[in-house]
Amino acid sequence: MSVLIFVELDEGKIKKSSQEAIFYGAKVAGMMGTAATAVVLGEADSAELATAGRFGATKVLHAADPKLNETNGMAYASVVAAAAQQEGAKVIVLAKSSLADAMAARLAGKLKAGLAANVIDLPQLGDSFRVKRSIYTGKAFAETELTADTKILAIKKNTITPEETDATASVEAFSPALNEGDFGLKVTNTEKATGDVLLPEADLVVSAGRGLKGPENWAIVEDLAKALGAATACSKPVSDLDWRPHHEHVGQTGIKVSPNLYIAAGISGAIQHLAGVNSSKVIVVINKDPEAPFFKSADYGIVGDVFEVLPRLTKAVQAL
Amino acid sequence: MKILVCVTSVPDTTTKITFTDNNTKLNKAGVQFITGPYDDYALARAVELKEQTGASVTVLNVGEADAEPVIRKCLAIGADDAIRVNADPVDAYFVAEQIAAIAKENSYDLILMGRESIDYNGGQVHGIVAEMLGIPSISPVMKLDISGTTAKMTREIEGGKEDLEASLPLVLGCQEPIAEWKIPNMRGIMTARTKPLKVVEPSSRETLTQVVSYELPAPRGAVKMIPADQAETLIQLLRTEAKVI
Numbered sequence: 001m002s003v004l005i006f007v008e009l010d011e012g013k014i015k016k017s018s019q020e021a022i023f024y025g026a027k028v029a030g031m032m033g034t035a036a037t038a039v040v041l042g043e044a045d046s047a048e049l050a051t052a053g054r055f056g057a058t059k060v061l062h063a064a065d066p067k068l069n070e071t072n073g074m075a076y077a078s079v080v081a082a083a084a085q086q087e088g089a090k091v092i093v094l095a096k097s098s099l100a101d102a103m104a105a106r107l108a109g110k111l112k113a114g115l116a117a118n119v120i121d122l123p124q125l126g127d128s129f130r131v132k133r134s135i136y137t138g139k140a141f142a143e144t145e146l147t148a149d150t151k152i153l154a155i156k157k158n159t160i161t162p163e164e165t166d167a168t169a170s171v172e173a174f175s176p177a178l179n180e181g182d183f184g185l186k187v188t189n190t191e192k193a194t195g196d197v198l199l200p201e202a203d204l205v206v207s208a209g210r211g212l213k214g215p216e217n218w219a220i221v222e223d224l225a226k227a228l229g230a231a232t233a234c235s236k237p238v239s240d241l242d243w244r245p246h247h248e249h250v251g252q253t254g255i256k257v258s259p260n261l262y263i264a265a266g267i268s269g270a271i272q273h274l275a276g277v278n279s280s281k282v283i284v285v286i287n288k289d290p291e292a293p294f295f296k297s298a299d300y301g302i303v304g305d306v307f308e309v310l311p312r313l314t315k316a317v318q319a320l
Numbered sequence: 321m322k323i324l325v326c327v328t329s330v331p332d333t334t335t336k337i338t339f340t341d342n343n344t345k346l347n348k349a350g351v352q353f354i355t356g357p358y359d360d361y362a363l364a365r366a367v368e369l370k371e372q373t374g375a376s377v378t379v380l381n382v383g384e385a386d387a388e389p390v391i392r393k394c395l396a397i398g399a400d401d402a403i404r405v406n407a408d409p410v411d412a413y414f415v416a417e418q419i420a421a422i423a424k425e426n427s428y429d430l431i432l433m434g435r436e437s438i439d440y441n442g443g444q445v446h447g448i449v450a451e452m453l454g455i456p457s458i459s460p461v462m463k464l465d466i467s468g469t470t471a472k473m474t475r476e477i478e479g480g481k482e483d484l485e486a487s488l489p490l491v492l493g494c495q496e497p498i499a500e501w502k503i504p505n506m507r508g509i510m511t512a513r514t515k516p517l518k519v520v521e522p523s524s525r526e527t528l529t530q531v532v533s534y535e536l537p538a539p540r541g542a543v544k545m546i547p548a549d550q551a552e553t554l555i556q557l558l559r560t561e562a563k564v565i
Contacts, residue, residue, distance in 0.1 A: 071477075073447070074456060098477050102459055105447020108413065114528035115412065117442045130532060135440050139337045141535045142440075148413075148528035184456050185486045192480035200478055204565065228565060246462065246497070247476055252333050252438065253357050253496055261564040272333050278537070282562045284554065285543075295543050300557060304548025316552040320559070 002037045003029040004089035006080055006100060007052060007060075009044055011194075016201050017095035019055050023162035024122070024155055025093035026056025031125055032091070037061060038169065039083040041068040041076055046171045053169030055162050061086075061174035067183065073102030075182035081110045082176035084150070092152045097200060104154050114148035118156045120279075137252055137275035157200065158258045158281065199248060202231035204261045205280075207250060209235035209273075211266015211287065211306050215243035220310040221265065227317040233257065235267045251276035265306045269294020286310070321375035321466070321488075322426065323366045326419055326433035326445070327394055328356035328409070329387035333438065339534045346534075348386075355390050358434025362492070364499035365464055366432055367398035373466065376400050378426075382409045382418045388517070395512035396504030402517045411527035412440070416448035421523040423453055428489065430471070435460040435493035443493065450491035458484060459493025 005025035007018040014022075026036040038057040040049055042064070049060045063079050080103060084092055092107065094100045096118065108115040118134040120141065128145045134156055135142045199205065206225040212218065218232075225232045232248060239249035250257050252272035258279035265286045267273060274297055277283065285298035286309050295301045302309055331337065332352040340347040355363070366377045379394040379402040381387050391402045405418040423431060431450075436443035443459065450457030462481065463474035466488075473484045476495065504512070546554050558565045 077447075077451070098460070098475075101443050102447060102457070105412075105444040106451045106457065108444060108528075109416065109448040109451025112413070112528070115442070115444055116529060117440075117444065135534075136331070136337045137438055137441055138537075140339070141537065143532040143535070145530045145532050146528065147530055181454075185458065185484050187482055187484055189483040190477070190480065191482075192477065196479065198479045245480075247479055247481065256441075261558065261562070275333070282558070282564050283540075284558070295545075297540060298543045299540060299562065300554055301543045301545045302548050302551055302554060303545065304551065309548055309551045312551040313555060316555040317565070320555070320565075 001088045001090070002035045003032065003091045003093060004080070004084050004087055005036060005038045005057060006092065006094040006103065007038045007040045008095070008097060008099060009040065009042070010198065012045060013048060014051060015095070017097060017157055019162050020157070020160060021093050021095040021155055022052050022055035022057050024160050027122055027160070028091055028093065031122070035059070037087050037089070039063070039080055039174065041079055043069055049171045050168040053167040054164045057169045060169045060171045062171055063174045063176065065175065065178060067178060070187060071099045072182065072185060073099060074106055074185070075178065076103040077106035077110055078179050078182050079176055080107055083174060084111065090150050092150070094152070094154055096154045096156055100154065104152055108152055111150045112148060113150035113152045114146035115152040115154065116144050116146060117154040119153045120156050120159050122160070123153070134279065137256065138278040139275065156258055156279070158260065158279070197229065197231040199231040199233055199250070199255055199257060202257070203259050204228050204230035205233050205257055205259045206230045206263045206265070207233035207235070207267060208238070208265045208306070209267030210237050217307070218244070220307065220314070224263070224310050224314045224317065227314045235273055264294060265310055267294060268292045269297060321369070321373055321430065322428045323369060323375050323377045323430045323432060324380055324423060324426070324428040325359070325363045325366045325377060325394070325399065326380045326431065327359040327363065327390065328434070328437040328439070329353045329381060329383050329390040330356050330437055330439045333357065337536070343533045343535060353386070353390060355394060356434045356437050358436060358438070358495055360501050361496055361498050362432035362434055362494035363394055363397060363399065364502045365494065367502060368499055369466060370398060378403065380419060380422060381405070382407055382415045384408055391517060392512050393504060395515045395517070396508040397502045398508065401515055404517065404519045405522055406519050407522045410531070411529050412442045412444040413448060413528045414526060416445050416452060417524050417526065418522055419445065419449045420452035423449065430488060431491040432494055435495045446491045446493040453491070455489050455491060456486055457491040457493070458486070460495040461492045462495055462498055464492065464498055
């Protein structure tokens with residue numbers, strides 16, 4: 001009857017967003033008077049998995065079949081469904097990501113579960129099970145009742161700030177029979193930036209727009225991002241012009257981010273761009289045009305030339 | 321090849337969202353409804369495949385009668401016919417059941433839709449439909465080519481992309497740059513008027529979630545402006561006042 005948390009790894013480590021999901025799941029388990037169990041798929045280091053305990057999981061189910069090393073939403077949904085069944089879990093928690101989204105939708109179909117995506121707060125339990133989720137791309141919230149027996153909560157980044165203890169979780173091997181039919185997709189090539197901060201995971205984001213005038217000028221954006229330990233992002237026109245790859249595009253039709261800090265340089269702030277960033281805790285806007293609409297949605301603003309302001313900010317960060 | 325494209329009718333991306341009836345209903349007054357931007361990419365690619373391979377393209381919308389202008393526009397862009405399931409699309413599971421029921425009757429080779437609707441942003445319907453049909457689902461797909469019964473696709477992953485191959489039938493959640501949005505021409509608009517648009521009643525009524533009420537985010541406080549020649553002050557404020565670095 002535990003709360004089950006789907007946990008993802010990146011380069012062998014539990015993702016930050018998954019740590020948040022574990023902490024959230026453990027809180028829900030506490031509210032329900034039960035324990036939190038994490039489930040991890042693919043080969044992984046047991047010592048790393050035991051760190052799920054620091055965020056409140058008492059147990060980690062580890063499905064270590066090498067066939068699960070390839071991230072496959074279909075196969076993952078089957079394994080997580082088996083884990084939910086074994087644990088009698090009626091609440092399943094995960095952090096939104098491209099893999100988790102694909103997995104969760106299939107899981108909802110399999111378990112006939114009510115799924116709330118972009119959950120931004122702990123549930124309210126009582127006569128009903130209610131969560132608040134972000135809708136209209138961050139322009140509104142919907143208090144939503146989950147009426148199905150099984151519930152899946154896909155939490156948005158920065159929903160909760162994890163507190164760590166020094167507890168460790170017990171790691172148990174989990175080996176459900178894999179379904180051959182789940183492996184019909186063949187991955188022929190993967191291109192992934194390594195060593196960089198993943199944009200959807202980042203606490204700090206430095207983003208730039210057409211005001212940078214060309215892809216050759218991105219060094220000043222990257223320098224500030226590097227000094228801060230931030231991810232880089234861009235506006236839709238920049239991605240459309242191929243100055244930057246599409247996986248950096250934030251906005252209505254790109255990635256939606258909710259970092260602690262979003263710095264926008266040379267982005268005017270069209271409503272479609274705001275939709276992708278409006279859940280950021282603090283927004284800084286740097287633009288030479290004092291009339292740029294983005295200033296109305298910012299916490300801090302600098303009217304100035306990005307080619308002068310960004311290097312000054314980088315120096316100031318380096319001097320900290 | 322038979323392609324089904326599922327489309328949503330959603331408020332234009334520039335809409336200022338407000339609610340009525342004690343925050344239990346979207347205030348539709350003055351709101352322009354459009355085809356979901358992601359759905360529009362799916363439709364554009366379907367129409368390209370039709371032009372290349374002679375596929376048939378059916379548009380499906382789960383929505384009330386006020387969604388019909390959006391459906392007619394999809395027909396004007398190049399879909400052959402349309403089906404509207406006459407119901408308010410209140411819940412992902414409910415919508416998926418309607419789509420799956422129609423897909424079971426007509427056995428499509430490809431079911432395309434946007435990666436998510438821009439009203440509820442759930443991004444679930446493609447996965448649930450595929451699960452109901454027992455076929456693979458892939459999302460978000462940014463490139464799609466078909467040769468014979470094999471689909472070659474590129475999917476966006478965090479920090480990159482992945483090339484994939486799979487056999488039809490498939491359910492795909494689409495996003496840019498799978499195709500360029502298409503604008504209907506006059507001939508398309510004229511012929512769309514007489515293309516078949518079948519209205520059917522929902523095959524089931526079950527929902528698994530229910531919105532209790534809506535609310536708007538609290539407005540941000542006033543922006544604090546920092547002179548450009550004191551840009552360094554910003555870093556201090558982010559550290560000591562906002563406490564984010």
